[in-house]
Amino acid sequence: MKLEGIHSVYFLGIGGIGMSALARWFHQAGYAVAGYDRTPSPLTDELFEEGIKISFEDQISAVPEKYINEKKGLLVVWTPAIPKDSVLYQFFTSGGFAMKKRSEVLGMITADHYTIAVAGTHGKTTTSSLIAHLLKSAGKPVTAFLGGITQNYQSNLILNTTKEATIMVVEADEFDRSFLRLHPDVEVVTSADPDHLDIYGDEETILEGFREFIKLLQKKGKLLIQEKAAAKIGTENLPQKGVKIYGLRSATGIHAENVQARPGSFAFDYEDGKVQIKNLELFIPGFHNVENALSAIAIALDHGLSPMEIKAGLASFRGVKRRFEILVQEGGKVYIDDYAHHPEEIRACLSSVRAMYPGKKLTVVFQPHLFSRTRDFAEGFSESLSLADQVLLLDIYPARELPIPGVSSEMLFDDIHTADKKIASKEKVFEVLEEWNPELLVTMGAGDIDRLVPKVKDWMRSRLKPELL
Structure with a gap:
C-alpha cells in the first residue's frame, strides 16, 4: 500500500501517544482523519481542537459515513491495545478494509526518508526528543515521531518547516516487535533489559529482537549503542563498521566526565576521544539522562552541529512530560513525577534523586503497570523501591491485560526493605500523604497515575513552608 493512494485515515485507539502523533502527521499533511478511543483524555482533547473528529463509542454508527462508503483509499490504523472483540475492530477486519498497525504505517512514512531510529527498553523517548531538539534548534530539517509530549514543543510530533529533505527521528518501540518495521540510516540502542515478557517470553528472545533490529541498519549506516546493551546483545552481532559505544563512565567509548x-540540573563534560565539550548543563536531571544525552550529542556532531550549538541546544531542552519532571521545588518541598515502570528505570530515577537532594527523606508513590510485568520482575521492583524512605504502593494498572490469579501489589510489599510502607487505592493517596507530609516526593508509573499528578502538585504547593519561600 502506498501513501499516495490514501485519502482518508481512521485510527482505532487514536488517543495513544504513538497513534496520536501519526494522526497529527496525516492531518497536517492534508488527509481526512478521524478516530475512536475508549475514553477522553488531554491528548484526545488536543486532537479534537486541531480539527480531528473523535468518537468514544465502540459503534459503527459513530464512524463518519465518508470513511465507510469510500473504502478504496481509506486506511485503518489500529493498535494492539484495542481488544479483538471491539465492535469497530470486528467491523473493519471482516469488511475487507485496508488495515495496518501503527508500526507498519510508521515504516511506510519513514521508508523514503533518512531516518534516525532510537530503540531501547528505557530512555528512547528522552533520547529521541533530545536528538530532534538539538537538530531543530540548530536549523536542521527535522520531523520527529515521539513517545511523549515534549515541553519545548508541547507535542509528540515535530514537523520539518523547511524545504530541505527531511531528517526523520522516530522512536523504535520493541513492544510487539514494532521496531522491525523501520528502515534506519542511524540507530541508537539505549538499553536492552528484559521487558515485555508477555510478548517475548524470555530475555534471550528480546535480545534476539534487538539483534534483528540492528540488522535493519541501511548500508553505510551508523549505530550508537550503550555499553551494557552492547555486551548483552553481543559485540559479535554488531556491524563491523560505523559502531560507537557509549556509557556514562565508559573507559574506551563516548563518556561523560566531571x-x-x-x-x-546535571553538569558534565562530553568526551569521545576526538571531541571534548566542557561545561555542559542538562536541565532534565538524572545520571541516566546524562547518558541519554551522550548519544544525542554524538549524533548532533555527526550531523554537523558545532560544540556551541550543542551546548545551547542542551541548555534549552526542557524535557518530556512525565520524564523526571520537577513540578515543585520551593518552600522546603520537592515533587518529581516520572514514567518509570521497570525496576531499572526506578533504580535510575531514585538514585539520581538521592544524589540531587542528599539528606532529604524520600517518599515514593508507585503504581505497578501490567500484571505480567509485576509478576516477572517482582524481586527487582521490591529492591529498587527499597531505595526510598517511604513507599506507597497503588493497585496494579491492568492496561491491556486481564488479572492474573495471585498477582497484586502485595507481591512487592513484603520484600520492600523500607520500614515505612503502605498499600492504598488511588482514592486514599491523599490520606497517606497527609499522614506522612513528605518533603521530597516522587510519583512513578505508566498507568493512570498521571491523572493524580496535577492534584498532587497542588497539594504539595499548599504545604510549602512560608519561611523558606
Whole structure:
C-alpha cells in the first residue's frame, strides 16, 4: 500500500501517544482523519481542537459515513491495545478494509526518508526528543515521531518547516516487535533489559529482537549503542563498521566526565576521544539522562552541529512530560513525577534523586503497570523501591491485560526493605500523604497515575513552608 493512494485515515485507539502523533502527521499533511478511543483524555482533547473528529463509542454508527462508503483509499490504523472483540475492530477486519498497525504505517512514512531510529527498553523517548531538539534548534530539517509530549514543543510530533529533505527521528518501540518495521540510516540502542515478557517470553528472545533490529541498519549506516546493551546483545552481532559505544563512565567509548548533580540540573563534560565539550548543563536531571544525552550529542556532531550549538541546544531542552519532571521545588518541598515502570528505570530515577537532594527523606508513590510485568520482575521492583524512605504502593494498572490469579501489589510489599510502607487505592493517596507530609516526593508509573499528578502538585504547593519561600 502506498501513501499516495490514501485519502482518508481512521485510527482505532487514536488517543495513544504513538497513534496520536501519526494522526497529527496525516492531518497536517492534508488527509481526512478521524478516530475512536475508549475514553477522553488531554491528548484526545488536543486532537479534537486541531480539527480531528473523535468518537468514544465502540459503534459503527459513530464512524463518519465518508470513511465507510469510500473504502478504496481509506486506511485503518489500529493498535494492539484495542481488544479483538471491539465492535469497530470486528467491523473493519471482516469488511475487507485496508488495515495496518501503527508500526507498519510508521515504516511506510519513514521508508523514503533518512531516518534516525532510537530503540531501547528505557530512555528512547528522552533520547529521541533530545536528538530532534538539538537538530531543530540548530536549523536542521527535522520531523520527529515521539513517545511523549515534549515541553519545548508541547507535542509528540515535530514537523520539518523547511524545504530541505527531511531528517526523520522516530522512536523504535520493541513492544510487539514494532521496531522491525523501520528502515534506519542511524540507530541508537539505549538499553536492552528484559521487558515485555508477555510478548517475548524470555530475555534471550528480546535480545534476539534487538539483534534483528540492528540488522535493519541501511548500508553505510551508523549505530550508537550503550555499553551494557552492547555486551548483552553481543559485540559479535554488531556491524563491523560505523559502531560507537557509549556509557556514562565508559573507559574506551563516548563518556561523560566531571558529572555534577545539582538541584534541577546535571553538569558534565562530553568526551569521545576526538571531541571534548566542557561545561555542559542538562536541565532534565538524572545520571541516566546524562547518558541519554551522550548519544544525542554524538549524533548532533555527526550531523554537523558545532560544540556551541550543542551546548545551547542542551541548555534549552526542557524535557518530556512525565520524564523526571520537577513540578515543585520551593518552600522546603520537592515533587518529581516520572514514567518509570521497570525496576531499572526506578533504580535510575531514585538514585539520581538521592544524589540531587542528599539528606532529604524520600517518599515514593508507585503504581505497578501490567500484571505480567509485576509478576516477572517482582524481586527487582521490591529492591529498587527499597531505595526510598517511604513507599506507597497503588493497585496494579491492568492496561491491556486481564488479572492474573495471585498477582497484586502485595507481591512487592513484603520484600520492600523500607520500614515505612503502605498499600492504598488511588482514592486514599491523599490520606497517606497527609499522614506522612513528605518533603521530597516522587510519583512513578505508566498507568493512570498521571491523572493524580496535577492534584498532587497542588497539594504539595499548599504545604510549602512560608519561611523558606
